[in-house]
Ligand SMILES: Nc1nc(=O)c2c([nH]1)NC[C@@H]1CN(c3ccc(C(=O)N[C@@H](CCC(=O)O)C(=O)O)cc3)CN21
Ligand SMILES: CC(C)C(=O)C(=O)O
């Protein structure tokens with residue numbers, strides 16, 4: 138009798154290999170050899186129980202700095218600290234066992250220099266056990282991405298609408314409506330891919346620009362508010378569960394958990410007030 142083999146997490150190279158065979162980027166001869174890859178399924182999670190639910194279905198769990206807004210009620214992601222990311226990262230690692238866990242580097246923890254980024258990303262990996270980090274930025278972060286990946290830290294890049302740059306962009310604005318901006322976005326995608334990023338989040342860009350980006354890089358693109366032709370998709374879990382109030386237009390609510398929670402809390406309040414809770418089953422004798 139042999140012991141049950143431990144469940145291995147999906148690895149960074151396995152995610153990197155999930156580049157979908159896009160018709161525009163592949164010849165007929167190539168597609169005969171290499172069939173289209175299955176899209177990467179990614180979601181955020183910030184807590185152990187939610188990570189366990191996501192882990193059963195997703196390839197990649199992102200501990201996003203969106204947790205500042207979603208969990209902590211902050212007005213933007215700018216106030217999120219490295220300590221917050223580590224605490225939530227530890228919870229998500231405890232709650233999951235199969236998916237690749239990626240943790241967002243928060244604002245101010247990596248932009249100063251490659252050395253600063255390495256010091257803080259190494260701390261995130263050492264204290265959580267996660268396999269990779271994500272950081273926002275294109276060409277300007279290429280040197281840092283190369284520094285980290287060559288020293289053992291896999292990096293997921295994030296371009297387009299980069300929420301940590303909200304004050305530069307003047308809000309959460311869809312990028313790429315003006316075609317004159319396309320070369321800069323394409324250069325960002327090229328730069329992070331060449332620097333060694335294993336995947337690329339493309340957020341809040343027009344569908345046409347997202348498709349051009351997906352066709353122009355050899356690493357998988359993971360879209361959010363981008364295009365169905367990206368090599369994967371990600372959403373903020375609380376948004377797609379219907380737990381958050383106002384959501385961006387790109388969100389599809391696959392559930393209505395806020396309504397379920399409201400009904401349950403209302404029923405509890407009524408039962409306490411009319412003394413029907415606790416009942417016989419809920420008391421000790
Ligand atoms: N709950 C939540 N979901 C997210 O997807 C998310 C966060 N929080 N926090 C961090 C960033 C911020 N994100 C956002 C927030 C708002 C819009 C938004 O309202 N967009 C406008 C676009 C208007 C335009 O076309 O320029 C929209 O109407 O959808 C987009 C992305 C995405 N991320
Ligand atoms: C929306 C994803 C890509 C993210 O960066 C986050 O949740 O912080």
Ligand SMILES: [Mg+2]
Nearest residue numbers: 201202203241
């Ligand atoms: Mg983020």
